Amino acid sequence: MIPVGSVVNAAAIVIGSLIGCLLHSRFPERIRTIVFQGLGLCVLLIGFQMAFKAQNILVVLFSILLGGIIGELVRLDTLFERLGNAVKKRIGSANPKFTEGLVSASLIFCIGALAIVGSIEEGIRNNPTVLYTKSILDGFASIALASSFGSGVLFSAIPVLLYQGGITIGAGYVESYLSPLIIDQLSATGGLLIAGIGIILLEIKDIRIANLLPSLALVPILTWVAGMLPSL
Numbered sequence: 001m002i003p004v005g006s007v008v009n010a011a012a013i014v015i016g017s018l019i020g021c022l023l024h025s026r027f028p029e030r031i032r033t034i035v036f037q038g039l040g041l042c043v044l045l046i047g048f049q050m051a052f053k054a055q056n057i058l059v060v061l062f063s064i065l066l067g068g069i070i071g072e073l074v075r076l077d078t079l080f081e082r083l084g085n086a087v088k089k090r091i092g093s094a095n096p097k098f099t100e101g102l103v104s105a106s107l108i109f110c111i112g113a114l115a116i117v118g119s120i121e122e123g124i125r126n127n128p129t130v131l132y133t134k135s136i137l138d139g140f141a142s143i144a145l146a147s148s149f150g151s152g153v154l155f156s157a158i159p160v161l162l163y164q165g166g167i168t169i170g171a172g173y174v175e176s177y178l179s180p181l182i183i184d185q186l187s188a189t190g191g192l193l194i195a196g197i198g199i200i201l202l203e204i205k206d207i208r209i210a211n212l213l214p215s216l217a218l219v220p221i222l223t224w225v226a227g228m229l230p231s232l
Helices: 004-026 029-051 057-074 076-091 098-110 113-125 129-149 151-169 171-177 180-201 214-228
Strands: none
Touching: 004 098, 004 113, 004 129, 004 151, 029 129, 029 180, 057 076, 057 180, 057 214, 076 098, 076 151, 098 129, 098 151, 098 180, 113 129, 113 151, 113 171, 113 180, 129 151, 151 171, 180 214
């Protein structure tokens, strides 16, 4: 099965990023700065909107804390940085924000209910409508991101294609495990991570978001555990 929705989504990111890179070269520094700050505020808003979907705050809390510990132990941030730098070196980019743009854009585009629900919808019902909608949103977002970060955003299309395409192809296996409650909890946890990206963009605090990614894998497990313990 070809994950058409994910292919379209990746193509929208590439097109939007190319437009953003063109704008990036034409913007004076003060314009790039204000765009960067505006982007940070918007990402912060998106993250908080998603975070408010939390049905059980304790599940989100323990997922973030335990996930962060796991991420620090295996140093995911270092791994992602090496991968980003390897891509940067391979294409010969001199952009100092290349890796940051690649990682930040990948997280923003991959974390969220639309990515999960849309991929499952296409895989189970052969209906890519949700991913088409996401493609429009991501296309415009990539323009703003690339105008600030540069060409690194363009390469975020690759993890988006692999991540969403993988879910679509394996949808029959994961559908029964992803209840509406789990999806809401995943969206809330992911929202906190996206809010963290907004805080980084606004230069409020440097947060190692990559090391918090294991929290997303813990959400289904802790949601199941919480369901077995009525007191939670």
